[in-house]
Amino acid sequence: MRSVARVSLLGLALLAGMGTAAAQTVTFGTPSPASTTAGTAANGVTVAVSYTAGSNVGSYQLDVSIPSNFTSVSSNDARCVVGQPATSNIRISDINLGGTAIASGTVCTLTFSVPGSATAGNYNFSLCTTAPCSAPQARADILGANTPQTLQTSFGSGFTVNAPTADVGPTVTAGTPASGSTTAVGSGQTQGANFTSNIQFSAAGGSGSGTTTLSCSVTSSAGATATSATIVSGSPQTLSVGGAQPQPVVVRFTSPSAAQTVGVTCTAGASTFNYTYNVAAGTPVLAAPRPEVIPASSLWSQLALIGLMAGLGGLVVAMRRSA
16 A cells, blocks of 8 residues: 555656646847937847757747848748748747757847837837747657647847937036136236136037037126127037037227226026126326427527528538639
């Protein structure tokens, strides 16, 4: 009785083991590259197809559908046949006629392209079970019988087409002088003389083909004339992502006769920068001294005239004698 019981328990264990045998799986790996940006074609994308053995299987077969956005699909192995059972399918199959179970490993590598016309979204191979496709199947032919086995599939994360990145211009920040500061200029200048002062900026960040325009203007001038300050260079200027740093904005002043306050405002994207300049009064220009004019009716004028006439008379007498 104990022997019978042991045999029965062993049989139940074997049956239990057969019932819990792990299923075999065909897995589609992560494409390489895994994504592209809409509007940009992705050529030569590869994805590896592998088989993981779960029980003694002598053959398996499954049909998959190719997404319409996958073009130029090809396979490097006869176990993955593109265009079977229909042009939009791939038949993946393997059979081991040697009487041993099919081992785990890579089945094939599929190569495809994704055109730039593909819209944003995720695209992936999928199981095809409608005619002319066949349901996935695996059979344990090595056991001497056509015993059906479970065949699972895993299609992974698929290929992603990302929406285009928004074009954002670089962010501009104030350098020297600081925004909101007051700067004294013009000390020691002569009235009416021109002199300049620079405003420095820096730019960083942004995305795509974004640009930012930096523009400055004289916005206020307490006591200043219309031409006492002006922007002569560096405004406006267009800054691009990854491009050169901003050129300095050059403000030209004309030295005034009385102290003045000049305001300058700059904008770059959503940023505004304000600067105040206290312009010192220039040094007055001294007029050159005028030569002294001697009136013709003065004694000195008369003596000078007599001397001139006497000299001319002497010259005439000398010329006659020599003749």
